[in-house]
Amino acid sequence: xxxxxxxIAGEHVAIHPKAGQIQLALVAVALVLAVLAPQFLYPIFLxxxxxxxxxxxxxxxxxxxxxxxxxGHAAFFGGAAYFTAHAVKVWGWSPEAGxxxxxLGAAALGLVMGAIxxxxxxxxxxxxxxxxxxxxxxxxxxxRFTHGEDGIQSVPRGHLFGLIDLNDSxxxxxxxxxxxxxxxxxxxxxxxxxxxMILKSIRExxxxxxxxxxxxxxxxxxxxxxxxxxxxxxxxxxxxxFQFATLTDVAWQMSGEVILMTLLGGxxxxxxxxxxxxxxxxxxxxxxxxxxPVTIITGVVFMVCVLLFRRGLVGEFFASKLGRRLGFRAQS
Amino acid sequence: xxxxxxxxxxxxxxxVGLINGSFYALLSLGLAVIFGLLRVINFAHGAQYMLxxxxxxxxxxxxxxxxxxxxxxxxxxxxxxxxLVERSMLSRLYKLDPxxxxxxxxxxxxxxxxTFRYFYGASGKPYAAPPQLSGAVNLGFMFLPIxxxxxxxxxxxxxxxxxxxIEKTKLGAYLRAATENPVLVQAFGVNVPLLLTLTYALGAGxxxxxxxxxAPIYQVSPLMGSNLIIxxxxxxxxxxxxxxLGAIVTGYLLGVVEGLTKVFYPEASNIVIFVIMAIVLxxxxxxxxxxxx
Numbered sequence: 046x047x048x049x050x051x052x053i054a055g056e057h058v059a060i061h062p063k064a065g066q067i068q069l070a071l072v073a074v075a076l077v078l079a080v081l082a083p084q085f086l087y088p089i090f091l092x093x094x095x096x097x098x099x100x101x102x103x104x105x106x107x108x109x110x111x112x113x114x115x116x117g118h119a120a121f122f123g124g125a126a127y128f129t130a131h132a133v134k135v136w137g138w139s140p141e142a143g144x145x146x147x148x149l150g151a152a153a154l155g156l157v158m159g160a161i162x163x164x165x166x167x168x169x170x171x172x173x174x175x176x177x178x179x180x181x182x183x184x185x186x187x188x189r190f191t192h193g194e195d196g197i198q199s200v201p202r203g204h205l206f207g208l209i210d211l212n213d214s215x216x217x218x219x220x221x222x223x224x225x226x227x228x229x230x231x232x233x234x235x236x237x238x239x240x241x242m243i244l245k246s247i248r249e250x251x252x253x254x255x256x257x258x259x260x261x262x263x264x265x266x267x268x269x270x271x272x273x274x275x276x277x278x279x280x281x282x283x284x285x286x287f288q289f290a291t292l293t294d295v296a297w298q299m300s301g302e303v304i305l306m307t308l309l310g311g312x313x314x315x316x317x318x319x320x321x322x323x324x325x326x327x328x329x330x331x332x333x334x335x336x337x338p339v340t341i342i343t344g345v346v347f348m349v350c351v352l353l354f355r356r357g358l359v360g361e362f363f364a365s366k367l368g369r370r371l372g373f374r375a376q377s
Numbered sequence: 378x379x380x381x382x383x384x385x386x387x388x389x390x391x392x393v394g395l396i397n398g399s400f401y402a403l404l405s406l407g408l409a410v411i412f413g414l415l416r417v418i419n420f421a422h423g424a425q426y427m428l429x430x431x432x433x434x435x436x437x438x439x440x441x442x443x444x445x446x447x448x449x450x451x452x453x454x455x456x457x458x459x460x461l462v463e464r465s466m467l468s469r470l471y472k473l474d475p476x477x478x479x480x481x482x483x484x485x486x487x488x489x490x491x492t493f494r495y496f497y498g499a500s501g502k503p504y505a506a507p508p509q510l511s512g513a514v515n516l517g518f519m520f521l522p523i524x525x526x527x528x529x530x531x532x533x534x535x536x537x538x539x540x541x542x543i544e545k546t547k548l549g550a551y552l553r554a555a556t557e558n559p560v561l562v563q564a565f566g567v568n569v570p571l572l573l574t575l576t577y578a579l580g581a582g583x584x585x586x587x588x589x590x591x592a593p594i595y596q597v598s599p600l601m602g603s604n605l606i607i608x609x610x611x612x613x614x615x616x617x618x619x620x621x622l623g624a625i626v627t628g629y630l631l632g633v634v635e636g637l638t639k640v641f642y643p644e645a646s647n648i649v650i651f652v653i654m655a656i657v658l659x660x661x662x663x664x665x666x667x668x669x670x
Contacts, residue, residue, distance in 0.1 A: 180651035341488055347483060
């Protein structure tokens with residue numbers, strides 16, 4: 046969808062000579078903040094934020110860098126949550142093995158769904174992914190291991206590598222932070238690899254990529270599986286953090302939520318989805334105590350974002366004079 | 378007895394399938410009409426269907442207006458609302474990637490459904506069928522509730538009327554021409570922006586009409602449209618959005634297939650349409666009636 050994004054207006058801005066160092070410093074500051082954060086905020090809230098930040102980043106890998114709008118990412122997130130929860134609780138696996146199973150399960154789901162969905166483009170792609178994830182939702186509703194409406198409850202967090210007790214919320218927080226950082230590094234590496242460049246070229250002009258001899262379908266499928274696997278990593282983490290996996294995680298509303306996070310933060314930016322996830326999670330926390338339904342606000346924010354600032358918060362900053370002077374640029 | 382299934386059960390589910398198919402046909406027809414001209418996938422279609430049912434309910438409880446008048450008024454009200462949305466907001470998105478239209482209408486659907494849930498709660502409210510259509514007739518092999526027969530007939534009539542409107546009238550000719558080449562049609566002096574607004578209102582009005590038809594069968598609830606719309610998306614993918622007639626035929630067909638699945642393999646009845654969608658995509662990606670874009 047980035048193919049037709051508006052060109053950035055305004056005169057050319059020279060990049061600050063130390064832009065690279067400033068960017069690195071910003072990342073370092075963010076890392077220090079993340080390490081210190083549990084001293085000031087609830088660890089469970091922060092962990093939720095990290096899990097959804099990773100989920101949105103995984104989604105953005107597909108939308109922002111490949112130009113494919115998936116309306117079915119809840120299937121990977123929620124599916125992995127079920128797989129991890131089941132492995133850890135029923136089979137007694139260690140948390141890292143459970144997470145791995147979640148990732149592999151989500152990747153397998155992504156392979157099947159992706160292979161079907163990439164047969165159509167654009168708007169059809171979105172509808173097909175939505176329909177397939179709804180099919181998975183009905184499967185989860187009826188399958189025995191998911192326990193239907195109850196979901197999988199009281200999932201043990203266990204001991205990481207058999208040593209570190211994850212029931213301690215600080216240990217758990219740093220584990221989640223490490224997984225989150227790992228996921229982001231994978232995404233960053235992926236996007237900036239030759240493979241990622243080909244994905245961007247497919248996004249910009251699919252026909253030309255075909256004419257240059259790239260097997261577009263295979264690249265799209267690979268990106269889809271990659272995005273599904275990382276969404277699964279986030280879903281597995283979520284199951285360990287909250288110690289349950291339910292139908293909410295596989296419902297279509299969850300697919301909508303992750304789109305909103307990405308759109309709000311900035312499609313095609315690395316930091317955008319994380320900011321977007323932070324905003325949405327904070328909003329949900331804030332509204333959890335009132336009886337005002339979140340969906341109204343979600344819906345209105347969606348409409349406002351699409352109508353007025355399609356670049357998202359981080360995207361707008363990147364497009365501003367200061368952002369460009371610091372050498373930031375949105376991929377879209 | 379057919380394949381060990383009592384005839385009555387078979388006919389009963391066939392009827393349920395035909396009724397579901399009627400709603401699939403009406404809704405996918407509206408989606409196809411809107412998509413044809415606006416290039417927007419109207420995610421708010423389910424919400425507009427719900428709006429139709431709620432409008433009928435409110436007309437009855439607040440204004441004392443009966444079913445027959447509501448059948449005409451509710452689609453008009455929903456269409457008017459849709460026209461306002463199109464003029465004020467949706468029309469700003471036509472120049473962009475069509476995905477933005479999908480995202481906008483998705484947000485619109487969430488906002489509408491959330492608002493109704495806030496004011497009317499999530500539980501369903503009954504809406505009585507009109508006295509002229511209550512009761513049932515004995516067809517010999519089964520009892521047919523009159524209202525259900527009416528739903529099939531009314532939706533079929535409306536589908537045919539819309540098809541005739543688009544294929545046989547001057548307005549329809551403008552519409553088809555504008556689908557092919559809006560710039561050229563505008564150059565001939567046709568008010569294309571107005572045509573776009575009317576088309577969106579027509580599509581939404583069809584959804585509203587389906588909502589009124591559905592009100593006495595299903596209960597009126599704020600979320601009645603949100604699960605339906607995903608199935609209708611699958612129907613639209615199976616049919617391909619290229620043809621109006623294709624949308625109608627696919628709607629009825631898949632409704633009946635779903636009904637029959639309930640008889641022979643009930644566990645799969647929720648997902649059979651999605652499975653068919655996957656198979657069609659593998660064998661014929663453009664859809665049964667679609668042209669490859």
